Amino acid sequence: MNHSRRVFFFVLVLVLLAAAPVWAQEAALSLRLDRDFGYGGFSGDIQGTFSFRVKGPETLTEVQFYIDKELVGVDQKAPWRYQFRTDDFALGVHKLYATGRTAGGDVLQSNVLQREFVPAARGWDFAAKVVIPLILLSLLIPMSMFLLGRRRGDRKGAGYGIWGGAVCPKCGYPFARHIWAPNMGLSKFDRCSHCGKWSLVRRASPDELADAEERFYGSPETESELQLSPEEKLRRQIEESRFD
Numbered sequence: 236m237n238h239s240r241r242v243f244f245f246v247l248v249l250v251l252l253a254a255a256p257v258w259a260q261e262a263a264l265s266l267r268l269d270r271d272f273g274y275g276g277f278s279g280d281i282q283g284t285f286s287f288r289v290k291g292p293e294t295l296t297e298v299q300f301y302i303d304k305e306l307v308g309v310d311q312k313a314p315w316r317y318q319f320r321t322d323d324f325a326l327g328v329h330k331l332y333a334t335g336r337t338a339g340g341d342v343l344q345s346n347v348l349q350r351e352f353v354p355a356a357r358g359w360d361f362a363a364k365v366v367i368p369l370i371l372l373s374l375l376i377p378m379s380m381f382l383l384g385r386r387r388g389d390r391k392g393a394g395y396g397i398w399g400g401a402v403c404p405k406c407g408y409p410f411a412r413h414i415w416a417p418n419m420g421l422s423k424f425d426r427c428s429h430c431g432k433w434s435l436v437r438r439a440s441p442d443e444l445a446d447a448e449e450r451f452y453g454s455p456e457t458e459s460e461l462q463l464s465p466e467e468k469l470r471r472q473i474e475e476s477r478f479d
């Protein structure tokens with residue numbers, strides 16, 4: 236008798252332990268905030284159109300959405316969601332949360348999110364002060380280097396485009412850096428169009444490019460000769476021989 240009672244309690248504890256995680260999950264209502272349109276800063280500043288998103292147990296029948304103590308919306312079917320505009324509320328810090336009702340009559344409480352509703356101007360300020368200048372800079376620097384090189388009338392090392400030329404560290408061939416090659420600081424991780432090997436290449440100076448060109452194509456005088464077809468060479472030799 237004593238022994239079977241002990242077994243009974245042991246089994247009961249096991250069942251409770253196994254049920255505990257499911258139970259805890261049942262009771263939880265998890266709230267997150269989605270940005271549908273607008274601005275969300277790093278420090279919890281928000282402005283624009285946002286949505287409450289709630290996840291809860293299957294037995295949920297209703298979710299109520301709150302901003303501070305004010306009931307702002309009710310949803311009676313999944314997905315549990317409520318959209319609002321921050322401009323419809325006072326500026327400043329607000330507490331956002333939700334409560335849920337289950338079929339069994341339980342009331343569930345969600346986590347609380349704290350956000351600061353900021354004026355529309357601050358969102359634009361952030362874009363104007365940080366994002367737009369960054370985009371412009373990343374376009375302007377290579378563009379101005381390209382134009383500057385052209386204005387100087389530098390024929391040496393020209394013709395490599397906006398992203399400049401590079402000398403392949405593997406085969407020494409000069410090639411134009413590609414727009415799609417990822418930037419790594421001042422270098423790009425780029426593929427040599429001659430040997431096909433990948434390496435980290437920085438923008439080479441006009442002199443370096445000219446050196447590399449000469450190594451590969453020879454000096455400008457011999458270049459025209461090398462590129463002649465055999466027939467043309469022969470024709471030229473014949474033509475030249477008339478003056479001998």
Ligand SMILES: [Zn+2]
Pocket residue numbers: 403404405406407408427428429430431432
């Ligand atoms: Zn190469």
